[in-house]
Amino acid sequence: MTNMKTLTSEVGGMEMFEKIQQHQQVVFCNDPDTGLKAIIAIHNTTLGPALGGCRMQPYHSVDAALYDVLRLSKGMTYKCAAADVDFGGGKAVIIGDPRKDKTPELFRAFGQFVESLNGRFYTGTDMGTSPEDFVHALKETNCIVGVDEVYGGSGDSSVPTAQGVIYGIEATNLTLWGSKHLFGKSYAIQGLGKVGSKVAEQLLHAGADLYVTDINEEAIQQLTQKAKEIGATVKAVSGEEIYSVPADVFVPCALGGILNDHTVEQLKVKAVVGSANNQLLENHHCALLQEKGILYAPDYIVNAGGLIQVADELYEPNKERVLRKTMAIYNTLMDVYKEAEKMTITTVEAANNFCEQRLVDRSRRNSFFTHAKRPKWSVRI
Ligand SMILES: NC(=O)C1=CN([C@@H]2O[C@H](COP(=O)(O)OP(=O)(O)OC[C@H]3O[C@@H](n4cnc5c(N)ncnc54)[C@H](O)[C@@H]3O)[C@@H](O)[C@H]2O)C=CC1
Numbered sequence: 418m419t420n421m422k423t424l425t426s427e428v429g430g431m432e433m434f435e436k437i438q439q440h441q442q443v444v445f446c447n448d449p450d451t452g453l454k455a456i457i458a459i460h461n462t463t464l465g466p467a468l469g470g471c472r473m474q475p476y477h478s479v480d481a482a483l484y485d486v487l488r489l490s491k492g493m494t495y496k497c498a499a500a501d502v503d504f505g506g507g508k509a510v511i512i513g514d515p516r517k518d519k520t521p522e523l524f525r526a527f528g529q530f531v532e533s534l535n536g537r538f539y540t541g542t543d544m545g546t547s548p549e550d551f552v553h554a555l556k557e558t559n560c561i562v563g564v565d566e567v568y569g570g571s572g573d574s575s576v577p578t579a580q581g582v583i584y585g586i587e588a589t590n591l592t593l594w595g596s597k598h599l600f601g602k603s604y605a606i607q608g609l610g611k612v613g614s615k616v617a618e619q620l621l622h623a624g625a626d627l628y629v630t631d632i633n634e635e636a637i638q639q640l641t642q643k644a645k646e647i648g649a650t651v652k653a654v655s656g657e658e659i660y661s662v663p664a665d666v667f668v669p670c671a672l673g674g675i676l677n678d679h680t681v682e683q684l685k686v687k688a689v690v691g692s693a694n695n696q697l698l699e700n701h702h703c704a705l706l707q708e709k710g711i712l713y714a715p716d717y718i719v720n721a722g723g724l725i726q727v728a729d730e731l732y733e734p735n736k737e738r739v740l741r742k743t744m745a746i747y748n749t750l751m752d753v754y755k756e757a758e759k760m761t762i763t764t765v766e767a768a769n770n771f772c773e774q775r776l777v778d779r780s781r782r783n784s785f786f787t788h789a790k791r792p793k794w795s796v797r798i
């Protein structure tokens with residue numbers, strides 16, 4: 418008995434479990450041969466197996482990587498619920514510099530860790546990773562989505578993501594200015610990567626004015642060149658200036674946590690609609706935006722296009738179906754705006770309430786036993 422007591426008190430500090438208390442499973446992946454250091458987080462599998470992209474970033478600490486993956490995977494649970502796909506919330510992060518540390522072997526090692534989860538987690542691209550990286554991971558596991566069609570995937574998921582952002586902007590423009598047209602308005606785009614560059618091009622073609630920023634000078638030059646070709650102009654500004662330019666809509670397409678005490682006070686825009694995951698540093702920053710008269714489009718509603726495509730891929734890819742489900746982002750966002758106004762709550766509260774109710778409804782349905790041999794989503798196992 419004394420021994421038991423000693424053992425229990427030695428186990429002591431439960432800080433790690435406190436950090437991951439909302440999550441079902443967190444896997445630390447370490448492969449010294451390739452230098453792989455990754456974390457896979459599974460938040461909630463009420464709706465189905467976890468699905469979410471894998472981000473690669475030179476996090477300054479394991480804590481920073483853990484914080485990111487926990488927030489991102491939770492966001493995926495809500496995104497799946499909002500987009501009505503039968504998957505759960507998961508995400509992965511690889512600690513490393515995407516410009517220097519990528520090797521085929523590193524992604525194969527990552528694929529082996531994904532495989533070890535035996536269909537509980539499906540993954541693909543996110544910030545810092547590309548479909549080509551996952552062609553290597555695909556050699557080790559079938560639980561990979563979003564690679565090119567020639568490898569059996571559905572192709573670049575940033576295409577529907579960008580389209581979803583455009584639908585989000587249209588719904589927002591209609592709500593604020595009575596017309597969903599993109600032209601005649603100015604947009605401040607942060608990040609011209611896979612998603613941001615596609616959103617920027619569509620806006621330019623629609624005749625909009627753009628302010629842009631990116632830490633990658635080449636991305637700015639490429640967009641400037643494209644703008645020249647169609648007789649449009651873009652104004653490149655610094656990373657700090659993007660928050661205070663006199664645009665109508667801020668379109669964050671890079672990092673999370675960029676809506677915080679420091680930035681919200683600088684914003685001159687009337688709305689925020691973008692693809693970046695976890696744009697609000699804290700949920701109360703949505704209220705802060707609202708107090709300033711800025712309409713916030715919940716990120717996980719707007720940026721669900723990629724998820725819709727990769728989820729669809731696991732049933733058998735169908736571009737028509739993906740487009741139709743992505744178009745629903747427009748109506749979902751309109752419903753969220755209306756509900757927030759009716760209930761005098763923030764747009765994030767309205768969106769979260771809707772998703773949480775869907776999870777409750779589905780968990781009731783899950784308790785009904787049937788003899789189905791396998792869930793309909795395990796097409797590829
Ligand atoms: N690719 C997709 O289908 C989806 C992406 N997202 C989210 O959208 C955001 C962008 O994703 P991708 O375009 O795929 O990533 P990406 O890695 O292709 O592009 C990100 C861009 O942001 C730039 N950037 C990084 N830090 C910056 C900073 N401090 N200031 C300005 N620019 C900065 C990078 O140089 C890069 O050009 C991420 O938050 C991602 O999680 C969300 C849903 C789906």
Ligand SMILES: O=C(O)CCC(=O)C(=O)O
Nearest residue numbers: 469470541542574723724
């Ligand atoms: O877009 C993808 O490839 C997967 C979905 C995802 O990770 C996301 O929506 O953040």
